[in-house]
Every structure is written in C-alpha cells, then in structure tokens.
Amino acid sequence: MTQPEQSPGPLPVRVPLVTQPVGLLGSLQMARRNVLSIIPKIATTQPIVSGKTGKRWHMVIDPSAIREILLDRLEDYPKSDVTKNLLRPAIGESLFIAEGAHWRWQRRAAAPVFSQRNVRNLAPVMSHAATRAADRIAAAGPRAVNMLDEMVTTTFDVIGDVTFSGDGTFDRDKVHVAIDDYIAEAGKISLFDILGFPDWLPRPGRMMSGQALKQMKAMADSAIEARVARGHEGTPDLLDLLLEGVDPKTKRKMNTAELRDNLLTFIVAGHETTALTLAWSMYLMGFDQGIQDRARAEVQSVLQGRACSGEDVDQLPLIRMIVDEALRLYPAAGIISRTAQKHDTLCDREIRPGDTVMIPIYALGRNELLWDAPDAFRPERFADRKAIDRYAYLPFGDGPRICIGASFALQEAVIVLATLLGRFKFTPVPGKDPEPVMILTLRPEGGVWMTAEPLD
Template identity: 75%
Template sequence: MSDKTPVKVSLVTEPLGILGSLNAARRNVLSIIPEIATRQPMVSGRTGKRWHMVMDPGALREMLLERLDIYPKSLVTKNLLKPAIGDSLFIAEGAHWRWQRRTAAPVFSHRNVINLAPIMTAAAERSAERIAAAGDRAVDVAEDMVRTTFDVIAEVTFSGDGMFDSDAVHRGIDNYIAEAGKISLLDVLGAPDWVPRPGRLLFSRGAVSEMKTVADQAIEARRQRGPDGVPDLLDLLLEGEDPETKRQMNTAELRDNLLTFIVAGHETTALTLGWSLYLSAIDQEVQKRARAEVHRVCGDRPVTGDDVANLPFVRQIIDEALRLYPPAGMVSRTAMADDTLCGREIRKGDTVIVPIYALHRHHMLWEDPDAFRPDRFADRKSVERYAYLPFGDGPRICIGASFAIQEAVIILGTLLSRFQFTPVAGRDPDPVMILTLRPEGGVWLEAKPLGPFRPASAA
C-alpha cells in the first residue's frame, strides 16, 4: 500500500465567529468544520443562529428516513441553487417533490441505465485517446474528466440533438457556480429568502437565463420531433407520468429537472473520477490490482456496461474516493419543529448540518480514516449504512446513483487498463468545496501508455 497520506482539508480547532466563518466559507466551506466533529457524535454552536453538526449514524437515520419532513433542505441550499435549477427534484419538498420523484424514478431503471452504457464506453475511449495524445506531457485528468462526463450527460440527455447547445449550458452552469453560488453574509446570518442576493440575481439574469432558454428550445423541438432510436433521458421524461395522479411535467418542470440531472450527472461523477485517479496514482499496488482485474474481465476490448458487475475492485476504488472526497461534502437542513437528536435539544428554525466529509473520516466509524484503503468496501455489508452517505439516503437518496456508478466504473476501468498514472511532484490537488468538493489546481498526472494486454498463457 502507499506510504503517502492523501491530501485533506485542515479542520477548525478554535471558534471562528461570524466574520471568520464567512471568510473561511468563501474560501472553502469544509474549513468551517470543527476537527472535533471527526471524534464526537454531535457538535453544536451559534454563528448568527443556532447550528448543530450531526455525525451519529442513528441520528442521521432519524433525520433522513424517519423524520424527513422535519428536516427539509435549508434555506441556504435553496437560495444557492434555485436560480439555476428552479423547484426541481433536488430542491422541491412535500407533495411537489413526491410527484416529481414518482414520475422520474422509472427513467433511471436498470434497463434504461444499461441501455445508455455504450455512450459511456465511447466517451471513455475518447478520453483515453486525448490522454495518449498528450505524450510525455503531464495531464490534468480532473479537467479531462469534466469534459468526458459532460459529453456523456449531453448525449444521454439530448442524444446529440442539434437543437441543444451543450457549450451554452456548460458555460451557464460553470459561471453560476463560480460567481453566484458562493455563500453570502446574508445566508450565514439566516436572512429571509425574500432579501435580495445581488450577485445571484445578476447571474440568474445572464448565463443562467441563456442556459434555460437553450434547454426550453431543445425540449419544444423534441416534442415536435419525437424519439429517434434508443430513448434518451428527455424522451423518457416526456413520456413519463406520475402513476398516482397521471400528471406529466410541463416544459419548465422538464427543463429544471434536466438541468439538475446535467449538473449532478457530470460535475459529481467527474469529481469522483478525478479523485479516484489521484488516489490510484499515489498507490501503485492498488492501480496494478485494478488493471489486472480489468484485463482479466475484458482483455483488450473496451469496458462495457455488462462488465461493471464483474469489476468489484474498480468499484471499491470509486467507493473509497467517494468516502475521502464526497462531492457534496456538507449538506444542511432547517428544523421545522422542535426535536431531539443524540439527547440534545433541537429548536424549530435551527440549522442542522450533515458534514459528510467529517462523517466519512470519523475516528469512531472508520479505522485509520484518512488513509486510502479500497478494501474497506470488499464487504459492503460491513459498512454501517448511515456512516457512508455519498449519495444521501432515505427517500431522497440520489435518483441517479446507479447511473453515476456505472459511468465511473466504465471510465476508470478503461483508463487504468490503458495507462500507468504517477503523480507530478509538487502538484498535489487541494480539496476545496464551494458548492462541490473540487481538486483546486487540478489533478496533474503523468500517464505512461501500456502495451496491448497479453494473458500469461499467451506469453
């Protein structure tokens, strides 16, 4: 195993206060997590308003499963995302969320997801070609993974529809996250939703408005044209209806949910792959095991959707990357009623935070929690369910989790079978979370192409 500890976030050891918390959160949201949160079941405090960080699996089960209606997504989360993705599945609550979830769930059935696997395989092959073309130069694999996963989500969402300007959508998403998605002092202080956030308003009228217009036009064009070939996500959503009410999504609802799938379907998977490649590069033994597994299953042919179930160690690398660097490293809820968690009083209006980054590195839940050990997931039943939440859990578990895992295994398996990756000295990525946990500075690796696979019996 590697003698190098993977990069990590420096957590807080002393109280920061309101302005200190604001400044820290603007640089890196995870830097406001107290270090003691990796050792205690629950930590509470006040920064403008009362807050609680919960790391106890039993309490998390209560929040995410048993008392979901008491703990909806916080106003901060809704303020950050609503200008870009509207009242879609990710933000909606109550009956409005339930009917959308019932309508969209069949879209991500195993049959539909496996039907989209050839698009993932093709994108993985193109990524391998780009990396090979770099020759002896180091490659920022994090940047290439963003390109690769966006290619996938654009194709599976709109089937390469000529009416869909994927560059405009990508530009709108990136601009919004970079410029308008940062936490403001008004959010930290718990200001009401109706108080304007000028930066967010500016960008919701600019790149985001363009992005929504592009998506609306593509949806209306598809309504007129109808499906062509293997149904993509837009075809499936256009056909979908709530089995209870028979309600179908209108254009605005389709657009907001498609934009949600695009954001979640490429950004989070790209991050997982970037971190997986970084971790594999600092542990050559892990990389060799994964490569041998892919060669044993696939030989020289491309990795396909049918291979995913037969590549458990590649999946374990992805699971461990999601543990160490969860894309949504922190989520927050607003208590809608008085409650008790871990024997501690929760008051209506309190902010209740799930610091997934701290949960996944908790010393009471994980042995040597900061180490990279994919074998933790060799027996998934041994992992306590609410100690590991890369996709959330309960009724609001990520609807596209199986899609993301299939895509990640296909792409990671392809790249590890084609190249030997090694780190570039002095260019370690810096884990920074604004909206998602990104490797700031990129993941710069040297990629040595490997010759064709030859089974030992053929040597």
C-alpha cells in the same frame, strides 16, 4: 503487552479542520474560501457538535441520528434555506429542491428514468466517451495532463449524449460555460444566507450570473419543445424518458418548465459530481501505485482488450471499491444541510424549530468512531459492504431523497476508470498535489496532474 500502533504511512491530501471557535465574520470568510474549513476537528471524534453563528446549528455525525433526519422524520427536516437559496436560481423547484407533495409527484414520475434497465442501456454511451478520453490522453503524448479537466470533458460528453442525443438545437458549450460561471460566482455563501435572510433579498454574485442562466433556460426550453414536435428515434435518451414519464398516482406529467428544471439538475449533477469522483479516483491511483497495478490487472483480466460494457461493471469489484473509497474521502457533497421544523432531541441534544442541522459528509467519512484509520486510502474496507453501517457512508444521501442518479453515476465512474487504467499507467506530477476545496462541490483545486504511459 500491547503492540505499538502501526504508522499509517503517507496520507492522501485532506482539509485542515478548525480547532478553535470562529466568529460570524471569520466563518463567512472561511466559508467563501472553503466550506469544509468551518467543520470543527472534534466532528471527527464526536457524535454531534453544536454552536451558534448568527443562528443555532448542529453537526450530526451519529448514524442512528442521521437515520432519523433522512428517513424516520424526513418531513421535520426539509432542506435548509441556504441550500435552496444557492440553487433555486439555476434549477428552480426541481427534484433537488422541491418539498412535500410537489417533490413526491416529481420523484414518482422520474424514478423509472433511472431504472437498472435504462441505466444499463446507456453504458455504450459511457464507454464511447471513455474511449474518446483515452484517445485524447494518448494524443497529448508524454506531457502532463490535468485529469480534472479531462474528466469534466468526459462526463459532460456523457450527459450531453444521454440528455439531448443527436440534438443540434442545444449548444452544449454555452450550457457548460453558464453552469461553471454560476457555480463559481453564485455558489459562494452569502452573509445573507448564513443569517437566514429571505430569498427575495438580492445576492450580488447570483445577480451577476443571472443573464447566462436565462439564456441557458431559454435554450433548454426550445430544445424540449423541438423534441416534442418531431419525436425521437432509436434508444430513448433522458429527455425521451422524462417526456414519457407520468406520476402513476396522480397521472400528472411534467410541463416544459418542470422538464427543463429537472434536466438542468441532471446535467449539473450528472457531470460535475461524477467528474469530481473520477478526478479524485485518479489522484488516488497516482498516490498508491500498488493499488493501481492491482486494479489494472483486474481490468485486463475481465476486458481482455475490449471496450467496457454494462455487464462488465459487476465483474470489476476492485474498481468499484476504489470509487467508493474516493467518495468516502472526497464526497462531492461535503455537507448537507436541513432546517428543523419541530422541537426534537438528537444525541441527547435539544433541537429547536429553525435550527440548522447539518450532516458533514466529509467528517462522517473520516470519523474515528466509525472507521479504522479514517484518513488512509484503503479500498478493501468496502469488500464487505454489510459490515459498514448504512448511515456511516452517505455519498448520495439516503432515505426517500437519496440521489436518483446514484446507479447512473457509479456505472459511469467504473466504466471510465476501467477504460483508462486498461490503457495507461498513471504517475503523479511531483509537487502538484491538489487541494480539497468545497464551494458547492468538493473539487481538487489546482487540478489532478498526471503523466500517462501507454501500455503495450
């Protein structure tokens, strides 16, 4: 006799996925409000879902097929024109967008920048920024704090310090405003993008934010040229390491424009995505007080009142599992998109040249074929990482184009979360649950509002 299935209890907030076919204009309206809302609900129970919205598309959720897209046949599935059209005005032909030989030499030149040694050397910067965040929260007193804003401030402090350390020529506030404006306006999908129109046709939102982007790029160019002229002392920052970077195969080094585009890529990705991961982690800490208590006990046992160092990161497995689970439930990049170059077959489905092939990372992390109770918050599912199919969990992508800064982001998230849990008990504000909304990244719309009770 089978036992009745246990109720999973209350579940964290999630996106209501579409259950009925939606036409082109309906899809456009939904995508401009929340890209994830166009994912069919059946993508959480099937290996592949296909359709046509202006052009043919396929959402692939099967790990073996995803491996073919991201690893085995990488050249046959370059990044989609939609992705490139959205991001090229801000970050040019940097690592995130470039293809083929141009991408390969940049990757080889930049890879040593994010070596384990260099990332560990940056841990004190992350720890100091986390401490400043904790001090700000303490100074706010008993009132509620929007942890999304706090995490954005904290991670921008980190990326500013490790990119242009001690450099007064780079106006961080102006860069921050320009990036936020571009994401808010230019990140909204255009009908031209969905229909596959060429990049030279203007998109109104991207034209509006163009002037701020020009100013940001000019400021970055000036800062790079000033650093080259005077050099830098002390622990090398990201700019120093990139200036020293050379492709070991071609001996090519980045020029000022290439350095600038990659630095802006690291600034955008290095603070926005980590801030969102931390904000969602804080939401989940408020959602499950029992796991928050266990995580705090781990922090107190390891740190014993001192600041979190790079060496401590490996001694905080539950903190890391919480971050991993937050990334499964709320991946910063909720969908990644590719354009098929050749005829192919994925999951017994015909793929034609020009088809859009999407990997809905949000649905992948909640697919019932791959995860037990996929909508539930269970960090312990990451206790045995070998039991998880590598291509079932892809918060940073995979294959040769896996996110170059993944280790940087994970280390920062663990240090900041551990620092905050070691100083406060966090309680959510009733009636203020965030709404998961994706434009370019999956953000907790409305903020993550919590009260922070200082610990003895």
